[in-house]
Amino acid sequence: MTVATVLVPGMLCDAALWDGVRGGLGPDVVDVEITAGDIGGMAEQVLAAVPGPFRLVGLSLGAIVGFEVLRRAPDRVRGLCAISTNAGAPRPEQRQGWLDLARSTVDGQFDAVVRERIAPTMFADGKPELIGAFMAMAHRVGPAVFLRQLAAQATRRDQHGELSRHRVPALVLCGDRDALCPPAFHERLAAALPAADLKVLPGAGHLLPWEADLGSLLREHLDIDLTEETKQCPKS
Template sequence: MTPLIFLPGMMCDARLFGPQINALSGRRPVMMFPLSGHDSVQTMANDILKHAPPDFALAGLSMGGIVAMEVLRQAPERVSRLALLDTNPLAENPEVKARRAPQMAAVRDGNLRSVMRDEMKPNYLADGPNRGAILDLCMAMANGLGPDVFLRQSQALMDRPDQSMTLRAYTGNALVLCGREDKLCPVERHQMMHDLLRHSALEVIEGAGHLPTLEQPQKTTAALIRWLEDT
């Protein structure tokens, strides 16, 4: 059975995929690679490839999707299936890049919690009964990873390459999935990725924002199972 590798979003750990790991680990080997040790997506991807199985299914959310695309660029023959969740194949927009410098300065001054609380977390989720608990989990993940990881990941996102040609060249089975209410990576961006990939399904999850793995775990897991089992 082909192993499945999950790559998490910025300032997230394996808990981002907790419901999916619980549901899928009885079906196939499941792994999660952290994205905490390097300040470039190229180095992150290279490190994953050093430790990953010879071939694998790859699913990344947000920053994890960005790194997944770089893994695909470096070793397309090893990625048997690709799932891109709430992510962006383009290089960083100059306006977004300009906002990162003050965020990084605030984190260097000891204000990681306030940056996460005031500038990042409010953009993550759709309204729903579990919003508060999910935001608390996001804060716990961020605090656990700490300011140095925030700075490395911010630098990596600022300097990331455009991966449109990487997606256009991929011939494997792909899933493009996002929450309907994702403000960071809107549905239109996922339609573009769907159009670039030769063999992809587009799934838009109702009642979810940027983190459908936690906001709508059953719907997201069902979509992943269809992707993994589709022949």
């Protein structure tokens, strides 16, 4: 049976997040949108998107959802890549920040929220082309989904203890200039996962797939053999 690779984006991100890596992950790649109002509902969206076993690649909120997927269906998860994320429970200042963002969005300030408060935290260097691409992606996701994602963030739990029970092959990736999820978060996460490798990429920020070449890292650590998987894919 072919093992699918499921790509789960972060908050205010869509499938375009993975455009630079999708082509190197074999023929059976599934993009999942996470739009439920809690982490459990998002995990069920992932589990419903593909039958059978899969590898999961998630960024930020997408990785947090991946931890819950692993908790609910450990027999289906054959590999995990957690990028730019945090396996801890929400901190009080985070909860307050999400409430503030939600209030401003409800008040019709979605564009300003994305431009002034979210976009500046995404990249190590605020290159105009990256900021512009992120703004466009965030507007495709839209304020309604953003509000549900903010609500879902508040339903997170600390997953470090749960993750320590699972020997799934895992890769933990972060940038050394991530303003939202610094390397210390990933060091703790990698220490919790019994079969994890940690890679800290220099000069990169939070939206790692747009700032670094992740293709070979993902293929190696998720054990994706493009030659063998191509053989299994029928010719058109």
